[in-house]
Amino acid sequence: MKPLIPSRRLPLLAILAVAAALSACGKRDDDRTAGQRLDDAVSDTRQAARDTKQEAKQAVSDAEMSAASAADATAKVSTDMAITAKVNAALAVDDKLKATQINVDTRDGQVTLTGAAPDPQSRERATTLASAVDGVKQVNNQLVVSRNG
Numbered sequence: 001m002k003p004l005i006p007s008r009r010l011p012l013l014a015i016l017a018v019a020a021a022l023s024a025c026g027k028r029d030d031d032r033t034a035g036q037r038l039d040d041a042v043s044d045t046r047q048a049a050r051d052t053k054q055e056a057k058q059a060v061s062d063a064e065m066s067a068a069s070a071a072d073a074t075a076k077v078s079t080d081m082a083i084t085a086k087v088n089a090a091l092a093v094d095d096k097l098k099a100t101q102i103n104v105d106t107r108d109g110q111v112t113l114t115g116a117a118p119d120p121q122s123r124e125r126a127t128t129l130a131s132a133v134d135g136v137k138q139v140n141n142q143l144v145v146s147r148n149g
Helices: 007-025 034-092 120-131
Strands: 102-107 110-117 138-145
Touching: 007 034, 034 102, 034 110, 034 120, 110 120, 120 138
Parallel strands: 110 138
Antiparallel strands: 102 110
């Protein structure tokens, strides 16, 4: 079955319909011909298409930036988690520190140690062990030396 109107003529008919509607609705007091009004309607349609295209490009750009930012944040959290795990492992194999409750918190490569150390040398050893882990930028040692150590 053949379409009543060939598909190549549909855009032209749509433009003509828009032009006819515009000319009927917006009676201007000017001496423009129907061809000039049609040219203006086509020009307006093209400008609207360009504007829509630019808005779509901006939306895609914004989405790409948001995705990159989210990926960056996820990578930082993953790195911090890995650092925390490595510091905990290093503390767990140290003879004097393995029996203590040391909390390790990492944010942007900065490690904070909280809890108790059995003696001042072990407290300093915890800083040394944490600093040796790859990716650690700084160690904030808040360990308290326990009185019975």
